[in-house]
Amino acid sequence: MAVDLESLLLEDETPAHASGYRDHPPRMGFFTDTSVCIGCKACEVACKEWNQVPEDGLNFTGMSYDNTGGLGADTWRHVAFIEQRRRVAHQVSGEEVQDDGGSLRWLMSSDVCKHCTHAACLDVCPTGALMRTEFGTVVVQEDICNGCGYCIPACPYGVIDQRQGDGRAWKCTLCYDRISIGVEPACAKACPTDSIQFGELDELHHRADQRLAQLHAAGVSDARLYGRDEGDGVGGDGAFFLLLDEPEVYGLPPDPVVTTRDLPEMWVRVGAAALGIVSVIATSFIGRRP
Amino acid sequence: MSQNEVTRDGLEHTAPGREATVGVNTGAGEDVARPRKGRRGGEQPMVPEAQFSSYYDKAIINSPVWEAPDIPGYLFLGGLAGASSVLAAGAQLTSRPALARAAKLAATGAVSLSFAALVHDLGRPARFANMLRTFKPTSPMSVGSWLLSAYAPAAMVASLSAATGRARRLGNLATAGAAAVGPLVATYTAALITNTAVPSWHDGYREMPFVFAASAMSAAAGVGLIAAPSEEVAPLRRLGAASGAAEVALTKVMEKRMGLVGEAYELGKARRYGRLALGLTSLGAAGAALCGHRRWLAQLSGAALVAGSALERFAIFESGFVSAEDPKYTVVPQRMRRAARTAG
Ligand code: SF4
Ligand code: SF4
Numbered sequence: 165m166a167v168d169l170e171s172l173l174l175e176d177e178t179p180a181h182a183s184g185y186r187d188h189p190p191r192m193g194f195f196t197d198t199s200v201c202i203g204c205k206a207c208e209v210a211c212k213e214w215n216q217v218p219e220d221g222l223n224f225t226g227m228s229y230d231n232t233g234g235l236g237a238d239t240w241r242h243v244a245f246i247e248q249r250r251r252v253a254h255q256v257s258g259e260e261v262q263d264d265g266g267s268l269r270w271l272m273s274s275d276v277c278k279h280c281t282h283a284a285c286l287d288v289c290p291t292g293a294l295m296r297t298e299f300g301t302v303v304v305q306e307d308i309c310n311g312c313g314y315c316i317p318a319c320p321y322g323v324i325d326q327r328q329g330d331g332r333a334w335k336c337t338l339c340y341d342r343i344s345i346g347v348e349p350a351c352a353k354a355c356p357t358d359s360i361q362f363g364e365l366d367e368l369h370h371r372a373d374q375r376l377a378q379l380h381a382a383g384v385s386d387a388r389l390y391g392r393d394e395g396d397g398v399g400g401d402g403a404f405f406l407l408l409d410e411p412e413v414y415g416l417p418p419d420p421v422v423t424t425r426d427l428p429e430m431w432v433r434v435g436a437a438a439l440g441i442v443s444v445i446a447t448s449f450i451g452r453r454p
Numbered sequence: 455m456s457q458n459e460v461t462r463d464g465l466e467h468t469a470p471g472r473e474a475t476v477g478v479n480t481g482a483g484e485d486v487a488r489p490r491k492g493r494r495g496g497e498q499p500m501v502p503e504a505q506f507s508s509y510y511d512k513a514i515i516n517s518p519v520w521e522a523p524d525i526p527g528y529l530f531l532g533g534l535a536g537a538s539s540v541l542a543a544g545a546q547l548t549s550r551p552a553l554a555r556a557a558k559l560a561a562t563g564a565v566s567l568s569f570a571a572l573v574h575d576l577g578r579p580a581r582f583a584n585m586l587r588t589f590k591p592t593s594p595m596s597v598g599s600w601l602l603s604a605y606a607p608a609a610m611v612a613s614l615s616a617a618t619g620r621a622r623r624l625g626n627l628a629t630a631g632a633a634a635v636g637p638l639v640a641t642y643t644a645a646l647i648t649n650t651a652v653p654s655w656h657d658g659y660r661e662m663p664f665v666f667a668a669s670a671m672s673a674a675a676g677v678g679l680i681a682a683p684s685e686e687v688a689p690l691r692r693l694g695a696a697s698g699a700a701e702v703a704l705t706k707v708m709e710k711r712m713g714l715v716g717e718a719y720e721l722g723k724a725r726r727y728g729r730l731a732l733g734l735t736s737l738g739a740a741g742a743a744l745c746g747h748r749r750w751l752a753q754l755s756g757a758a759l760v761a762g763s764a765l766e767r768f769a770i771f772e773s774g775f776v777s778a779e780d781p782k783y784t785v786v787p788q789r790m791r792r793a794a795r796t797a798g
């Protein structure tokens with residue numbers, strides 16, 4: 165049986181449909197507009213409470229108001245704090261004028277699993293523990309995961325991780341339990357500024373485009389959408405962002421690509437190398453017997 | 455969330471909520487936003503392509519949770535087993551019984567150990583059987599689990615038959631079967647590690663299968679050189695010399711072609727293991743070529759080839775952690791790729 169890897173990996177349809185759902189609800193996702201985030205971390209707390217995510221270390225990083233550090237098995241929402249000696253476009257931030265004439269600005273951004281259209285974690289999971297839901301989101305089934313750890317280095321965003329003492333992989337479920345009964349995810353519900361907006365992905369795209377135009381018109385020329393482009397290396401994100409600086413400033417990869425995009429060529433080369441073993445060893449047996 | 459006050463005269467203090475425009479000068483402070491002479495406005499990205507900003511130097515991707523010696527050991531043992539099975543078939547076809555027997559036993563020992571290492575590295579070892587819940591060509595680990603479950607029994611039957619001298623016909627069949635699947639067992643692990651976001655693994659995906667193939671053959675030749683009697687080692691001498699040389703050369707090509715990411719092979723443990731691997735494999739290959747009928751030299755060369763092959767896998771494994779932990783190796787190549795795309 166010839167398996168058409170290309171079409172398995174890069175099918176041009178909704179992720180839920182590609183995964184075999186024939187009658188499914190619209191794709192749901194997040195638009196996280198970081199320009200209105202106030203860094204209150206209500207999302208981090210709400211996520212932990214609702215999903216009963218264990219404590220992730222009572223650390224003091226000493227680097228900023230961010231003592232969480234980054235996403236992991238026990239951190240499914242993470243608010244990044246960036247301090248820059250720059251202003252947001254023409255904004256003057258009160259007393260914070262620096263000697264060099266620049267003012268101090270804070271960028272805050274609530275990071276989360278991207279629920280990729282082409283999700284590397286899901287592709288590489290050997291047990292099928294990671295699955296696509298009818299909403300097009302990506303979820304780990306904790307009763308199946310055997311802790312092989314393959315999904316962890318496969319994720320181009322550094323989202324999913326192994327829980328210490330548990331052995332299995334954990335990440336944001338996009339509150340599968342909540343959205344299944346029509347309730348918005350805990351993090352979005354708790355967000356006081358609507359920085360985290362939950363909804364149908366199509367509508368969120370539309371809203372984000374409008375917001376971007378609004379900010380550009382206001383002179384915030386650095387504003388950009390991240391993960392919005394369905395032509396990017398992961399086929400677009402189910403959870404996408406409006407950022408005010410380069411992605412890497414927020415700890416996000418600037419041009420992520422799903423690793424399985426290169427897998428067909430990898431398999432061809434694995435096969436060629438295997439044939440190489442057979443032919444080299446066969447050749448070494450050719451020759452005069454002593 | 456509502457910020458508005460409802461009064462008798464209608465809404466007051468209406469706040470713009472998520473429509474709030476940031477970045478507009480409201481006149482609340484001294485306007486120092488005028489572009490300054492000789493400087494660009496603050497909103498311009500000031501980072502040249504070769505440099506980059508990071509989030510407090512934190513890694514972008516999460517480092518693998520795979521551990522040494524389990525996983526590098528698994529890469530090495532899988533290679534040794536797979537190539538040994540081919541060697542065993544070749545030896546049997548050319549009537550070299552001692553070599554055939556040794557290679558079969560090596561294959562069985564290696565695959566058993568590698569299986570143990572794999573299960574031991576699982577977060578939930580008791581759930582190993584879930585690996586065979588499904589077959590996913592998009593997951594090299596799934597493909598590998600199926601390959602191993604076809605290969606391991608064949609290798610075991612082949613070596614049992616060789617060791618006891620019983621069930622010859624079944625033994626021959628198993629020998630052939632193990633030789634057919636063995637090469638894939640040896641090389642699929644290249645897809646396993648390159649099919650990740652780890653820069654120094656993924657970026658080597660074009661060469662890695664061939665590096666692994668060469669390394670697998672030199673390990674198998676090495677074990678053969680140690681175990682086989684002098685009158686049967688001629689093929690191993692050719693194989694050891696050729697595959698050792700190929701392993702060294704292909705590794706260099708792979709590291710070179712990775713560009714900036716190749717640096718990860720020159721740091722920390724990856725560098726130490728890599729240097730040792732290079733030295734031992736070179737010595738082993740030279741020794742195999744020149745040992746003639748001196749059995750002690752053949753055995754010494756064989757040992758060097760085996761150790762070199764193992765250290766090579768440890769070097770590759772460790773480089774992955776170097777390249778995963780420093781955001782530079784993720785960000786800079788991606789920025790360059792993006793810049794090339796927007797330019798072209
Ligand atoms: S962001 Fe990572 S963990 Fe989330 S769906 Fe994409 S690949 Fe999977
Ligand atoms: S750790 Fe669990 S979820 Fe991740 S790839 Fe392995 S089985 Fe799948």
Ligand code: SF4
Pocket residue numbers: 210211212214215240241276335336337338339349350351352
């Ligand atoms: S959607 Fe649910 S699981 Fe995901 S970050 Fe928000 S609260 Fe946590």
